[in-house]
Amino acid sequence: MIGFAGLSHLGINTSIGIASKGFDVLGYDANPTAVTQLRAGTLPVHEPGLQECYEKNKGHIRFTDKLDDLRTCEVVYVSLDVPTDEHNSSDLGPIEILLQNLATVLVPSTTVVILAQVKPGFTRKMSRRFPSLALVYQVETLIFGQALERVLRPERYIIGKSTKSRVLPAALTKVLSAFDCPILAMNYESAELAKIAINFCLVSSISVANTLSSVCESIGADWADVVPALKLDKRIGQFAYLDPGLGLSGGNLERDLTTIKVISEEVGCRSEVVGAWFSNSELQRNWPLKKLQEMILNQGCSNPRIGVWGIAYKKDTHSIKNSPSVWLLSHLAPHFQINAYDPQARFPELNPGPIQTKTATEAASECDVLLVMTPWDEFKTADLTNLKAMMRGKTIIDPFATLNAQRCKELGFEICQLGRPSGLEVHHEH
Amino acid sequence: MSIKVMSPKNMGGQRVVVLGASGFIGKALATALVSRKATLVAPTSKELDLSDPQSSDKLKNLLKPQDIVVFISALTPDRGKDRNTLLKNIQMAHQFCNGLAGAKPAYVLYVSSDAVYGDQWAVRNEDTPCNPSSFHGMMHCARELMVTQLCQTEKVSLGIIRPVAVYGAGDTHQGYGPNRYIKSARSEGSISLFGGGEEKRDHLYIEDLVELCMRCIVSQTSGVYNAASGTSTTFFDVANAVKAVFVPNAIIKTSPRGGPVTHIHYDTVKVLKTFPDLRMSTLNEGLTATREILKNN
Numbered sequence: 001m002i003g004f005a006g007l008s009h010l011g012i013n014t015s016i017g018i019a020s021k022g023f024d025v026l027g028y029d030a031n032p033t034a035v036t037q038l039r040a041g042t043l044p045v046h047e048p049g050l051q052e053c054y055e056k057n058k059g060h061i062r063f064t065d066k067l068d069d070l071r072t073c074e075v076v077y078v079s080l081d082v083p084t085d086e087h088n089s090s091d092l093g094p095i096e097i098l099l100q101n102l103a104t105v106l107v108p109s110t111t112v113v114i115l116a117q118v119k120p121g122f123t124r125k126m127s128r129r130f131p132s133l134a135l136v137y138q139v140e141t142l143i144f145g146q147a148l149e150r151v152l153r154p155e156r157y158i159i160g161k162s163t164k165s166r167v168l169p170a171a172l173t174k175v176l177s178a179f180d181c182p183i184l185a186m187n188y189e190s191a192e193l194a195k196i197a198i199n200f201c202l203v204s205s206i207s208v209a210n211t212l213s214s215v216c217e218s219i220g221a222d223w224a225d226v227v228p229a230l231k232l233d234k235r236i237g238q239f240a241y242l243d244p245g246l247g248l249s250g251g252n253l254e255r256d257l258t259t260i261k262v263i264s265e266e267v268g269c270r271s272e273v274v275g276a277w278f279s280n281s282e283l284q285r286n287w288p289l290k291k292l293q294e295m296i297l298n299q300g301c302s303n304p305r306i307g308v309w310g311i312a313y314k315k316d317t318h319s320i321k322n323s324p325s326v327w328l329l330s331h332l333a334p335h336f337q338i339n340a341y342d343p344q345a346r347f348p349e350l351n352p353g354p355i356q357t358k359t360a361t362e363a364a365s366e367c368d369v370l371l372v373m374t375p376w377d378e379f380k381t382a383d384l385t386n387l388k389a390m391m392r393g394k395t396i397i398d399p400f401a402t403l404n405a406q407r408c409k410e411l412g413f414e415i416c417q418l419g420r421p422s423g424l425e426v427h428h429e430h
Numbered sequence: 431m432s433i434k435v436m437s438p439k440n441m442g443g444q445r446v447v448v449l450g451a452s453g454f455i456g457k458a459l460a461t462a463l464v465s466r467k468a469t470l471v472a473p474t475s476k477e478l479d480l481s482d483p484q485s486s487d488k489l490k491n492l493l494k495p496q497d498i499v500v501f502i503s504a505l506t507p508d509r510g511k512d513r514n515t516l517l518k519n520i521q522m523a524h525q526f527c528n529g530l531a532g533a534k535p536a537y538v539l540y541v542s543s544d545a546v547y548g549d550q551w552a553v554r555n556e557d558t559p560c561n562p563s564s565f566h567g568m569m570h571c572a573r574e575l576m577v578t579q580l581c582q583t584e585k586v587s588l589g590i591i592r593p594v595a596v597y598g599a600g601d602t603h604q605g606y607g608p609n610r611y612i613k614s615a616r617s618e619g620s621i622s623l624f625g626g627g628e629e630k631r632d633h634l635y636i637e638d639l640v641e642l643c644m645r646c647i648v649s650q651t652s653g654v655y656n657a658a659s660g661t662s663t664t665f666f667d668v669a670n671a672v673k674a675v676f677v678p679n680a681i682i683k684t685s686p687r688g689g690p691v692t693h694i695h696y697d698t699v700k701v702l703k704t705f706p707d708l709r710m711s712t713l714n715e716g717l718t719a720t721r722e723i724l725k726n727n
Contacts, residue, residue: 286697286699290699293706297706297707297709298709302707303707331706335706
């Protein structure tokens, strides 16, 4: 029996994914209401393929709100959400409490796998505090919108043990081996840092894309033409993350940058590059606002009606954590009329706030400018001819290149996208 | 006495004390305040000289509770760039703070300068560290801190505005840039550039600065704001713009370059976020408006 303590987004996806390999799974959560809903087959999270996978494998999955029931498990994953505050600091208190409770019910032969994102040093500290727990750390690689896929087809497992030479428990090895991917075992601290290192490399890549795409816009280059040249360089690679964006969002990248900044300050390492990345992120966040000023407000339209497609921080999620769209709307809503649409996310209650519409059409109807703030697939397939007819203005601010710029221009739109020369002659009169 | 209900167009008789109303910026701001129905109190330097050690008492007697106070008075670089000028300017701020203490104003606006940033940063916003390389910049850094600490102690809202080079019809300083170019084009028929005029700088039309000040005053917005147009232009292009607007056949003279080319740009998104409907003039618009004023005077 494989147990999960904490039925978070991560816990639900991972437990169902492991059940699909034939393992019997027991999911525990302290919230009895959540457990009741799960028992009724109502999954509280949405991920592509998740419901279908659950339906197919529900014979292998049980849910409980009794911690004692985990006693029968050979492996227990600690899969709580780790909340971050407005300073991007993690609150690991709930994990500590859960481990304390597990220490009172589990037998010493049970392997406890910390699957949550923690600071380097945390697992070692917990292993000293709860010596009866056989602790292992496993890097989690949750990506909203791809969660189940990443459980079923992991690229590799990164596992932290108390010492590098220690042998992995057989029960855990059996689970990991079912997924046919490399298992990289190291000590606790290396594994904890590995997750952060992955995110550092991603942020570095994103910051390069942001910086250079901004230069592209100013000098008439097209970042979309530059990227293939980079990806064909083996040192950079075909899967390098080189799309410019509107700043770091979602919470995880920001949290990991902050963790290293704090550790560096404690131990005396230099980490100024982290500050530069945060600055870069903040500058990118301003891009739609600056384009709105350049293309609309400075062109004589001082009170535009604004349409917004997308509120979530990225597509295929309802999460608005650090969402650039929410940030933008909260600044504009007090001054302008805004209609906003998102397939899943809800805008927080704000007075004044934007009007959240039920359809993309309603949001775009009669607007002077449309901002496509989240690259949902439904926007990619929007009828652009229809869009032109329903808008009052002809300006589209499309940072993620969700719409076909060429087609938009043919229809008479003025469109700007990150890293692309706009083709719009903005006159700086002299 | 309570703060008046104000709108950007009608300040409803609200008392606004402007220290430094005889200078280029102060005069323009004072004119705007009067036109928008503020009750302007603008002591001359004869009536209230902040370099006088007794001036804080005079200021205290002048101020009433719930006044809005604008502090612009300073000895500008054309009146001295040395340590003595630095000390005089700081002494003025010292007297100002002593006079303000206990006066219970509703809001204070301090007009500083982009000189606080020094020469190091090519792209600036309000988070750019202050690193002055001149006594003028250092003076404003010190004064900002003095006024900030006082307002924190007195629990008074404080706005600080850091303008870039400001141009317009009432300029008296003739700093290098549009103001000097206008004067020399009109009086000598030529404009002299340092080097080839390759450096890019931001220049702000005076009425745009005044409008930003008014917005801050009316809404009692606290915090630091850079006052810039958001568009940096080479001095060469500025000279050509002045030539086109004022003296089409003026000669633009270049000179051998004395140092490396540096550029300075301002990210004005903080003003944009706070006042999204505030639009700054283009260089051509500002120069044209300046020409019309000079023509009529």
